[in-house]
Amino acid sequence: xxxxAIRRTLLFIPTLLVATILVFTLFWIVPGDPALTILAGGxxxxxxxxxxxxxxxxxxxxxxxxxxxxxxxxxxxxxxGDLGTSLWYKTPVxxxxxxxxxxxxxxxxxxxxxxxxAAVPLGVISxxxxxxxxxxxxxxFSSVGIALPTFWLGILIVYAFATFFEWLPPLGYATLWDDPxxxxxxxxxxxxxxxxxxxxxxxxxxxxxxxEVMREDYLRTARAKGLVEMRVIGRHALKNxxxxxxxxxxxxxxxxxGGVIIVESIFVVPGMGTLLIDSIIHRDFIVLxxxxxxxxxxxxxxxxxxxxxxxxxxxxxxxx
Amino acid sequence: xxxxxxTVVASPILETRTExxxxxxxxxxxxxxxxxxxxGALGGLIVLALVATALLAPLISPYxxxxxxxxxxxRVPVYVAPGSAYPMGTDHVGxxxxxxxxxGARISLYVGLGAVLIxxxxxxxxxxxxxxAGRLVDLIVQRIVDAMMxxxxxxxxxxxxxxxxxxxxxxxxxxxxxxxxxxxxxxxxQVLSVKEMEYVVxxxxxxxxxxxxxxxxxxxxxxxxxxxLATYYLGFAIILEASLSxxxxxxxxxxxxxxxxxxxxxxxxxxxxxxxxxxxxxxxFIVVLGFNLLGDALRDxxxxxxxxxxxxxxxxx
Numbered sequence: 001x002x003x004x005a006i007r008r009t010l011l012f013i014p015t016l017l018v019a020t021i022l023v024f025t026l027f028w029i030v031p032g033d034p035a036l037t038i039l040a041g042g043x044x045x046x047x048x049x050x051x052x053x054x055x056x057x058x059x060x061x062x063x064x065x066x067x068x069x070x071x072x073x074x075x076x077x078x079x080x081g082d083l084g085t086s087l088w089y090k091t092p093v094x095x096x097x098x099x100x101x102x103x104x105x106x107x108x109x110x111x112x113x114x115x116x117x118a119a120v121p122l123g124v125i126s127x128x129x130x131x132x133x134x135x136x137x138x139x140x141f142s143s144v145g146i147a148l149p150t151f152w153l154g155i156l157i158v159y160a161f162a163t164f165f166e167w168l169p170p171l172g173y174a175t176l177w178d179d180p181x182x183x184x185x186x187x188x189x190x191x192x193x194x195x196x197x198x199x200x201x202x203x204x205x206x207x208x209x210x211x212e213v214m215r216e217d218y219l220r221t222a223r224a225k226g227l228v229e230m231r232v233i234g235r236h237a238l239k240n241x242x243x244x245x246x247x248x249x250x251x252x253x254x255x256x257x258g259g260v261i262i263v264e265s266i267f268v269v270p271g272m273g274t275l276l277i278d279s280i281i282h283r284d285f286i287v288l289x290x291x292x293x294x295x296x297x298x299x300x301x302x303x304x305x306x307x308x309x310x311x312x313x314x315x316x317x318x319x320x
Numbered sequence: 321x322x323x324x325x326x327t328v329v330a331s332p333i334l335e336t337r338t339e340x341x342x343x344x345x346x347x348x349x350x351x352x353x354x355x356x357x358x359x360g361a362l363g364g365l366i367v368l369a370l371v372a373t374a375l376l377a378p379l380i381s382p383y384x385x386x387x388x389x390x391x392x393x394x395r396v397p398v399y400v401a402p403g404s405a406y407p408m409g410t411d412h413v414g415x416x417x418x419x420x421x422x423x424g425a426r427i428s429l430y431v432g433l434g435a436v437l438i439x440x441x442x443x444x445x446x447x448x449x450x451x452x453a454g455r456l457v458d459l460i461v462q463r464i465v466d467a468m469m470x471x472x473x474x475x476x477x478x479x480x481x482x483x484x485x486x487x488x489x490x491x492x493x494x495x496x497x498x499x500x501x502x503x504x505x506x507x508x509x510q511v512l513s514v515k516e517m518e519y520v521v522x523x524x525x526x527x528x529x530x531x532x533x534x535x536x537x538x539x540x541x542x543x544x545x546x547x548x549l550a551t552y553y554l555g556f557a558i559i560l561e562a563s564l565s566x567x568x569x570x571x572x573x574x575x576x577x578x579x580x581x582x583x584x585x586x587x588x589x590x591x592x593x594x595x596x597x598x599x600x601x602x603x604x605f606i607v608v609l610g611f612n613l614l615g616d617a618l619r620d621x622x623x624x625x626x627x628x629x630x631x632x633x634x635x636x637x
Binding site: 014015016018019021022023026027069120143144146147148149150151152154155156157162163254255256257258259261262265266277279280281283287288289292293296297299300303 | 463464466467468469470471472473474475476478480481482483517555559562563566567568569579585586590591596597598601602605606608609612613623
């Protein structure tokens with residue numbers, strides 16, 4: 001296990017490094033001069049930009065230095081915990097980001113817990129009752145769930161709750177530690193919206209993983225020695241079928257963080273997603289860069305954790 | 321169809337001689353496909369309907385999709401409920417929703433086709449080269465893919481839109497870049513398995529060069545994957561374009577995009593005018609479902625090994 005863990009962790013470092021290079025170059029190489037793009041605004045009216053202004057911005061951003069020097073100094077700053085100064089708010093990026101980061105993470109964790117909680121039973125039922133009406137219904141449900149765009153689902157949920165239950169989440173935002181109940185009320189609808197997509201996908205994975213396990217010899221053995229069906233499914237099948245579900249859910253988290261942006265902007269949740277959209281509108285590349293980097297780091301660390309726990313749970317993985 | 325494929329696997333020399341039944345009579349193949357995979361056929365019909373709507377838009381749409389309607393008494397019909405005058409009602413500035421949805425099919429199809437033709441084709445070649453070349457090339461490409469996999473597709477695309485600015489073609493460029501990691505990864509694993517097939521080893525043994533092996537042996541056996549990926553990613557691109565336009569960073573607001581039509585609905589208007597929030601979303605949902613169903617059926621028929629969760633399932637959001 002030790003060897004596997006070390007190998008896997010060593011693989012994580014170059015990937016993270018490549019991610020930082022991508023995040024960095026994405027914003028500073030793409031088309032022409034970022035300083036000009038920032039000053040000219042979205043429509044690209046470069047005629048109105050003064051040369052002195054341009055020169056000054058280039059200097060503050062360090063664009064007059066070679067690209068690898070820029071990258072090196074950016075990376076050392078990031079490693080020191082300095083994500084730069086926002087171009088729009090003129091304050092350190094981390095001040096804006098830290099509270100929003102927690103909000104987004106809370107929302108994402110709530111969604112994934114809801115999704116797994118509903119998807120596993122759904123997938124198991126679908127597999128155990130394979131090719132019956134129940135299975136067909138649950139498969140249709142997951143096909144539909146996968147094609148449902150998150151933003152439309154969000155709108156429909158708001159509409160349904162407002163019309164049929166005459167209830168809308170309270171406006172504003174209360175943190176979990178200030179007012180847990182209010183916080184829950186505010187986040188439950190966005191979390192449900194987010195969960196729905198993952199639910200559909202995770203249910204599919206659970207179903208196919210269960211179907212595979214149910215063909216194994218040890219299941220026949222379990223039945224042959226006279227175990228009750230519930231016990232065969234619960235103890236012998238599900239336990240083994242959950243491994244792929246675990247991996248998939250870990251990777252799902254990355255997808256979820258994409259959906260969070262949309263959901264946050266529908267339900268006006270003050271998380272990283274709304275900040276991301278704001279920073280795109282303000283062309284605040286420093287904030288944008290910080291958010292993308294933070295998300296990449298979270299996802300990579302999570303993937304590492306999933307792989308390591310997989311190594312613990314399934315010894316076969318270690319010897320590959 | 322399957323019979324033809326198996327002969328290919330067994331003996332590459334027979335490949336040119338055996339004609340698969342699909343090639344002999346395309347309509348028979350289509351009919352057989354429809355009987356075997358009714359859901360896939362439904363998906364195909366939805367796709368055909370989308371193409372027809374996009375092509376015939378000027379003929380079938382009752383109003384100009386961009387124009388704010390002025391009625392006889394010079395009144396602007398803001399949020400008029402669906403009725404005989406406006407089958408799906410009007411939007412927040414007084415435009416006909418059904419006309420915008422019909423013209424929106426053009427935007428969706430344009431972005432979808434553009435992104436798939438450039439993206440799936442381009443990254444397909446990259447994935448193939450990466451798998452075939454191996455060593456350093458593969459290592460570098462795989463590190464880039466791994467790093468890009470760490471960022472959700474939507475966020476990559478949003479970040480690129482921030483840099484490029486909003487326009488229809490920039491949406492395509494952004495989506496193409498967003499497709500890189502998943503397409504390269506899928507193609508690479510497929511090519512890696514084809515590369516080890518006996519007929520490739522045999523071709524190499526009789527002295528065939530790399531170019532010949534790629535063109536004559538590997539590419540034909542990756543054709544099915546290409547078709548499946550293209551179908552899935554059309555749906556993926558359509559949903560991404562809608563997401564971008566919904567967030568206000570996709571196509572400019574006057575362009576009739578299904579996603580953009582939902583922005584006002586999300587800002588609390590949905591309780592006032594539910595039709596403006598329901599119909600455009602329904603259009604996206606049906607079309608994406610259509611591509612996914614077709615993709616699933618194609619996958620089951622052409623590449624049953626990929627069964628389980630399709631790539632679109634992992635991506636669309």
